[in-house]
Amino acid sequence: MSLLRLSGIQRLSPSVRQTIRSTTPLRNFASHVNKPLQSCIASLRHLSFSSSNRTSLTVPSVLSHPKRCFSTSPEADQQGRVDTQRLDMSKFPQSHIRNFSVIAHIDHGKTTLSNRLLEMTGTINTEEEKGAPLDALQVEKERGITVKAHSTSMFYKYNGETYLINLIDTPGHVDFGYEVSRSLYATQGAVLVVDACQGVQAQTMANFFLAFDAGLAIVPVINKIDMPSAQINQVQEELMKSFGITEEETLLASGKTGMGVEKILPAIIKNGGNEDSPMGNPAGPLKVLLFDSSFDRFRGVVCLVKVMDGVLKRGHKIASAYTKQVYEVQDVGILYPTQLNTGALYTGQVGFLIAGMKTVKEAQVGDTLFDPSSPVEALPGFKPSKPMVFAGLYPVDSSDLEKLKDAMAKLTLNDSSVTLQKETSDALGMGFRCGFLGLLHMDVFTERLEQEYGLTVIVTAPTVPFKMIDAEGNETMINNPSQFPEGEAGKYTYKEPMVNASIVVPSEFVGPVLVLCEGRRGVQQDMNHMDTRVIFKYKLPLSEINTNFFDRLKQITSGYATLDYEECGYEPVSLTKVNIMINGSPVDPLALLVPRERAEDMGREIVTRLRELIDRQLFAVAIQASIGSRIVARESLSALRKDVTAKCYGGDVTRKRKLLEKQKEGKKRMKMIGNVEVKQEAFLAVLKRD
Numbered sequence: 001m002s003l004l005r006l007s008g009i010q011r012l013s014p015s016v017r018q019t020i021r022s023t024t025p026l027r028n029f030a031s032h033v034n035k036p037l038q039s040c041i042a043s044l045r046h047l048s049f050s051s052s053n054r055t056s057l058t059v060p061s062v063l064s065h066p067k068r069c070f071s072t073s074p075e076a077d078q079q080g081r082v083d084t085q086r087l088d089m090s091k092f093p094q095s096h097i098r099n100f101s102v103i104a105h106i107d108h109g110k111t112t113l114s115n116r117l118l119e120m121t122g123t124i125n126t127e128e129e130k131g132a133p134l135d136a137l138q139v140e141k142e143r144g145i146t147v148k149a150h151s152t153s154m155f156y157k158y159n160g161e162t163y164l165i166n167l168i169d170t171p172g173h174v175d176f177g178y179e180v181s182r183s184l185y186a187t188q189g190a191v192l193v194v195d196a197c198q199g200v201q202a203q204t205m206a207n208f209f210l211a212f213d214a215g216l217a218i219v220p221v222i223n224k225i226d227m228p229s230a231q232i233n234q235v236q237e238e239l240m241k242s243f244g245i246t247e248e249e250t251l252l253a254s255g256k257t258g259m260g261v262e263k264i265l266p267a268i269i270k271n272g273g274n275e276d277s278p279m280g281n282p283a284g285p286l287k288v289l290l291f292d293s294s295f296d297r298f299r300g301v302v303c304l305v306k307v308m309d310g311v312l313k314r315g316h317k318i319a320s321a322y323t324k325q326v327y328e329v330q331d332v333g334i335l336y337p338t339q340l341n342t343g344a345l346y347t348g349q350v351g352f353l354i355a356g357m358k359t360v361k362e363a364q365v366g367d368t369l370f371d372p373s374s375p376v377e378a379l380p381g382f383k384p385s386k387p388m389v390f391a392g393l394y395p396v397d398s399s400d401l402e403k404l405k406d407a408m409a410k411l412t413l414n415d416s417s418v419t420l421q422k423e424t425s426d427a428l429g430m431g432f433r434c435g436f437l438g439l440l441h442m443d444v445f446t447e448r449l450e451q452e453y454g455l456t457v458i459v460t461a462p463t464v465p466f467k468m469i470d471a472e473g474n475e476t477m478i479n480n481p482s483q484f485p486e487g488e489a490g491k492y493t494y495k496e497p498m499v500n501a502s503i504v505v506p507s508e509f510v511g512p513v514l515v516l517c518e519g520r521r522g523v524q525q526d527m528n529h530m531d532t533r534v535i536f537k538y539k540l541p542l543s544e545i546n547t548n549f550f551d552r553l554k555q556i557t558s559g560y561a562t563l564d565y566e567e568c569g570y571e572p573v574s575l576t577k578v579n580i581m582i583n584g585s586p587v588d589p590l591a592l593l594v595p596r597e598r599a600e601d602m603g604r605e606i607v608t609r610l611r612e613l614i615d616r617q618l619f620a621v622a623i624q625a626s627i628g629s630r631i632v633a634r635e636s637l638s639a640l641r642k643d644v645t646a647k648c649y650g651g652d653v654t655r656k657r658k659l660l661e662k663q664k665e666g667k668k669r670m671k672m673i674g675n676v677e678v679k680q681e682a683f684l685a686v687l688k689r690d
């Protein structure tokens, strides 16, 4: 068995190359395929996916450090466990280190498989630890999704030698793609997990090409082979057709039962050989890549680092290339799976670092840390993640504003991709305009506010960032419909963010998917057949993807379609604002920016939907949509008071109180707009489209 890696490019047959070229949704991979390896590496060095939100690699780490050092490793027991009390990290030279990420489409079983590996190597032992050590956030456990990449080290004995293996479990959802790209930067290999029932899906392709472009060794694993509906042969064919991965290269496993999992670590060690151990100069001046950071209430900022050259030791001084600040290393070690102080990390090793940084802003992801007495050239760094969805967050109870501010400040300590700005709404009072990576990211953030800080918030209709351009060509970003210059809109031109979307769908659903994409202003770029499935590539406005596109896609394909997308620049749009009024008063959080040609239809659709979402009140309610001063739609709610206690025969006070309490509970996520109660669903009515 051999690992697929950069040098494997030449092995690909012309038909496979063609398939990769035509089915590659996200990168211009084809341009590297036919070149000799040297020029291929040279061009990879200069790869800069400038238009990509997901991709932030610029120079694959494997290419930038020419030296390696080999010697022997320390003794471990048969399972690979070492005496953590006397752990000497200097005993793990580069030849005995493997750093790899686990990548896959969402729900294909990365976390389950990663946990199996930790169990197998004795890294986790107790039942509690086996729970879900790699999905640490409450929201991750509850939803069964990974939101943040999780790094863990383990020891593994192979052919009498102990290896230090660092595994990074990455999120599968497209919103958190930036976590995948920066994780890949700290690794030399990637385990590509593919569900045996679902086969190659949209994020399988996106993540494969991220890893492939970074020159990583790829270990393909067909997972969930215990499932009765597993179609191993078919998935194998898809891997061959999509990526040129042969049957001999593929491992079969089940993260759930543990079947076949024992072959994964040997594959990572053996097949890559020393070629896949991390490079770097152990005798060189200290150079450390900071690839992730989090905030610990007790310990301050915890950085995740990879030592590129030299040795990182407790007590030594380090400087940040980004902030120019100097710190003293207070603690350094590996995550096993919790922090284990080792006093030092050596070239090629991945672990944590605590250096008295006060906020995560000081711990800029992609930063280079070095010895201030021996300055080094900074690593190229990562492109910062850019928020693509903006929404207002308002406390249901206005007196919670300060609490909300504090809670958001704390949450953003751990999630620097969220942007915050104070805003005031006529209808909702004081709140915050927040920028998120996508709708799931927004959902997770608001859920964490509720779970971790007990705060209930109203989220207003999300909008994408538009560009407003004046006659001189000056650009202003518009993240809120209230910034739209209604009276003088004609003085400006507008641009909207676009995405390149890849959709994988069974052939029988081609028709409905075409109709959906065209209806959402999509322009087809490509369409390819892969056995019984079709891969579409569409250029679509991001605002269209954000309005229940994925839900509709799932509905019309009986749940089979998968979607991946990445930002691909801005295109002109003729923009206008639709205002919504309740009983004659404009409700600013319900306003939306839409293409002029769709504005009237959208106004009508939203007013109809709001009619269903706003409860009847003691008085009549009029809901209207207007464009400028022109009313384009109107719906009315007649007066009615729903008496929830009507069925309680007079005397039973306790029962009556219980019902009223229940009704109160149901009103929790509501806001009074004028004298009309508007519930959370109404604010998100704009997200729904037929």
Ligand SMILES: Nc1nc2c(ncn2[C@@H]2O[C@H](COP(=O)(O)OP(=O)(O)OP(=O)(O)O)[C@@H](O)[C@H]2O)c(=O)[nH]1
Residues within 6 Å of the ligand: 104, 105, 106, 107, 108, 109, 110, 111, 112, 113, 144, 145, 146, 147, 170, 171, 172, 173, 223, 224, 225, 226, 227, 253, 254, 255, 256, 257
């Ligand atoms: N039958 C079976 N089910 C599995 C296997 N591996 C994972 N699952 C199930 O598949 C679902 C998703 O598993 P996860 O490990 O959370 O998937 P993931 O890829 O980490 O998910 P994200 O990080 O959210 O993308 C869970 O319900 C698992 O129990 C397997 O080998 N066999």
